[in-house]
Amino acid sequence: MSEIKLPSQFESFGDARKQGFIAVKNLKEQGKKVAGVFCTYAPVELVLAAGAVPIGLCAFSDETIPEAEKELPRNLCPLVKSSYGFAITDKCPYMYFSDLMIGETTCDGKKKMYELLGEIKNLHVMQLPQTQEDEASQELWYKEVLRLKERIERDFGVTITDEDIKRAIKLKNEERKVLKEFYELSKACPPPITGSEQLKVLYGSQFKFDQEAKIQEIRELIEKIKADMANGVENVSKSAKRILITGCPLAGVTEKIVKAIEESGGVVVAYENCIGIKPIENLVDETMDPYKAIADRYLKIGCSVMTPNNNRLELLSRLVKEFKVDGVVEMTLQACHTYNLETATIRKHLQKEDVPFISIETDYSTSDVAQLKTRLAAFFEMLA
Amino acid sequence: MAKIFAGVDIGSLTVKVVLLNEDKEIIAYDSARGGYQGRDVATNLLEKLLAQHGLHKDDVQGTVATGYGRVNFPAEKDVSEISCQARGIHYLFPGARTIIDIGGQDSKVIQLLPNGRVGEFAMNDKCAAGTGRFLEVMASALEVNLQEIGDYAAKAENATEISSFCTVFAESEVITHVSAGKPKEEILAGVCYSVASRVATLAQRVGIMPDVVFTGGVACNEGVKKALAQEINQPLLTYEEPVITAALGAALYAVNL
Numbered sequence: 296m297s298e299i300k301l302p303s304q305f306e307s308f309g310d311a312r313k314q315g316f317i318a319v320k321n322l323k324e325q326g327k328k329v330a331g332v333f334c335t336y337a338p339v340e341l342v343l344a345a346g347a348v349p350i351g352l353c354a355f356s357d358e359t360i361p362e363a364e365k366e367l368p369r370n371l372c373p374l375v376k377s378s379y380g381f382a383i384t385d386k387c388p389y390m391y392f393s394d395l396m397i398g399e400t401t402c403d404g405k406k407k408m409y410e411l412l413g414e415i416k417n418l419h420v421m422q423l424p425q426t427q428e429d430e431a432s433q434e435l436w437y438k439e440v441l442r443l444k445e446r447i448e449r450d451f452g453v454t455i456t457d458e459d460i461k462r463a464i465k466l467k468n469e470e471r472k473v474l475k476e477f478y479e480l481s482k483a484c485p486p487p488i489t490g491s492e493q494l495k496v497l498y499g500s501q502f503k504f505d506q507e508a509k510i511q512e513i514r515e516l517i518e519k520i521k522a523d524m525a526n527g528v529e530n531v532s533k534s535a536k537r538i539l540i541t542g543c544p545l546a547g548v549t550e551k552i553v554k555a556i557e558e559s560g561g562v563v564v565a566y567e568n569c570i571g572i573k574p575i576e577n578l579v580d581e582t583m584d585p586y587k588a589i590a591d592r593y594l595k596i597g598c599s600v601m602t603p604n605n606n607r608l609e610l611l612s613r614l615v616k617e618f619k620v621d622g623v624v625e626m627t628l629q630a631c632h633t634y635n636l637e638t639a640t641i642r643k644h645l646q647k648e649d650v651p652f653i654s655i656e657t658d659y660s661t662s663d664v665a666q667l668k669t670r671l672a673a674f675f676e677m678l679a
Numbered sequence: 680m681a682k683i684f685a686g687v688d689i690g691s692l693t694v695k696v697v698l699l700n701e702d703k704e705i706i707a708y709d710s711a712r713g714g715y716q717g718r719d720v721a722t723n724l725l726e727k728l729l730a731q732h733g734l735h736k737d738d739v740q741g742t743v744a745t746g747y748g749r750v751n752f753p754a755e756k757d758v759s760e761i762s763c764q765a766r767g768i769h770y771l772f773p774g775a776r777t778i779i780d781i782g783g784q785d786s787k788v789i790q791l792l793p794n795g796r797v798g799e800f801a802m803n804d805k806c807a808a809g810t811g812r813f814l815e816v817m818a819s820a821l822e823v824n825l826q827e828i829g830d831y832a833a834k835a836e837n838a839t840e841i842s843s844f845c846t847v848f849a850e851s852e853v854i855t856h857v858s859a860g861k862p863k864e865e866i867l868a869g870v871c872y873s874v875a876s877r878v879a880t881l882a883q884r885v886g887i888m889p890d891v892v893f894t895g896g897v898a899c900n901e902g903v904k905k906a907l908a909q910e911i912n913q914p915l916l917t918y919e920e921p922v923i924t925a926a927l928g929a930a931l932y933a934v935n936l
Contacts, residue, residue: 656804665747666785666802668750669747669759669760669761669802670761670802672758672759672761672762673759673760673761673762673797673800676758676759676761676762676797677762677796677797677798
């Protein structure tokens with residue numbers, strides 16, 4: 296795909312994580328509290344309601360893995376190793392600035408890593424149920440949301456009023472709505488932007504800390520893209536095969552997959568991953584008890600740590616239709632047991648719906664780039 | 680003026696070139712050790728083949744490149760080795776539905792649709808287990824030539840079990856067997872079974888339908904071939920020159936450019 300000129304707003308999102316370092320430092324100097332979160336299960340409304348700043352802590356670089364492996368086993372998912380490595384080396388400013396870290400008992404790797412992390416950082420671990428449909432699990436998660444509220448109030452020395460939480464819910468819902476409007480632009484054929492550009496905004500939006508300014512900025516970006524579309528500007532070839540990506544969190548080094556797809560004549564139109572549609576699609580119900588509404592909304596997230604994980608299947612089927620997807624590419628990380636096991640279920644499910652599917656296992660190195668390109672090139676030759 | 684079509688397969692260890700005429704008949708082929716200089720080796724090999732057959736560069740109407748080195752080779756088009764392998768094998772064996780390809784750096788299993796198109800495929804992980812490289816390491820540990828592995832293994836009455844898939848661990852396991860006085864033949868038969876069972880698992884994941892064609896450099900190895908046929912419980916068809924089948928596919932793509 297040839298080089299295209301990006302609207303300048305994309306660069307703002309591409310740099311967001313780096314710029315965010317300075318922004319956080321400034322916020323800290325103003326006396327703001329920072330809460331680091333690892334997963335999409337962390338109910339960030341509670342952090343916002345406390346007047347604090349939520350920040351994503353998951354790491355996507357192999358830089359600190361050797362340091363982490365001094366304690367953690369080698370045969371462990373790179374996201375867990377990398378995140379722990381950044382924590383113990385103080386190389387991630389976001390971890391360094393976090394007054395509180397919030398984890399959940401998601402996968403085995405994360406929950407056991409949290410035991411070690413808890414020894415050196417101020418960490419709160421929420422007990423995440425393993426299933427979503429039964430009342431006992433829903434009740435447990437609701438109580439965990441309340442327990443997190445108490446912890447945040449105690450650690451940050453604030454009281455979260457009903458008004459605070461309702462305002463936070465509204466604000467976060469606003470962000471979700473505008474992000475949804477943004478990624479749904481790619482329902483168009485051809486999509487107005489590439490998958491790399493879309494990911495830049497979805498990932499970068501995590502590192503913009505002024506909620507209202509962020510929402511405004513995304514709105515302006517949408518208007519700019521819409522104007523380009525109205526003027527007949529086409530950035531993506533009509534013949535590009537439309538790809539949906541699913542699987543493990545995708546950012547940083549694993550963007551090599553997106554690159555390989557878009558160099559092989561495809562375009563990523565949607566990310567089902569947790570940097571993507573999964574954590575944005577559902578809103579918190581603004582008409583019911585706020586904590587119950589938060590608990591209900593977050594527990595529905597279709598991550599492979601859930602059993603069964605039907606919500607992921609439903610979301611995939613829906614997105615395949617809505618985004619007119621030609622093929623689904625799954626990215627799993629080495630030693631991510633829950634996603635790697637779930638691959639078989641996803642494969643069967645998509646086979647039944649006659650959707651071409653390929654699953655690619657990778658890690659945070661770049662040593663497999665040639666192999667990835669071969670696999671994806673062959674996949675696209677199959678779609679042709 | 681002759682009309683020639685070239686397929687160039689720049690693999691991880693070897694480079695292969697196949698020349699076809701417009702009736703899709705093989706005029707010439709050759710292979711050479713590539714490695715680091717893959718692209719230069721391919722250019723020289725192509726020129727040498729043309730010269731040997733009294734042909735000129737201008738006679739070549741189309742070139743398609745495949746293999747790991749395909750991207751920067753000056754060809755009209757590059758096609759993945761999976762599609763090329765499928766094209767080449769379908770041409771040679773129209774009844775083939777499953778291809779097992781064991782090369783130097785990776786192994787692949789490709790399911791063919793009746794029309795010769797790729798239905799599904801799987802490749803080994805980033806790991807030397809179940810590849811030609813695994814055989815090379817074991818051959819060197821046992822001080823035999825790569826080409827002799829099959830002959831040794833054929834003479835064995837029993838196969839020593841090599842339990843580790845990891846090439847490094849398997850090598851120490853082999854050395855342990857040598858120290859324990861196990862005959863070379865039996866250890867090598869075990870090495871062949873190790874490769875075969877790893878690839879058989881990959882094949883079972885994709886699904887095995889007859890006819891099954893075994894290709895790639897390792898298909899020359901009778902020991903692996905026998906073990907693989909047993910593991911998947913299917914007879915294996917092999918082309919007389921299994922190294923060049925992907926290059927042949929690339930040349931066939933060149934005819935239809």
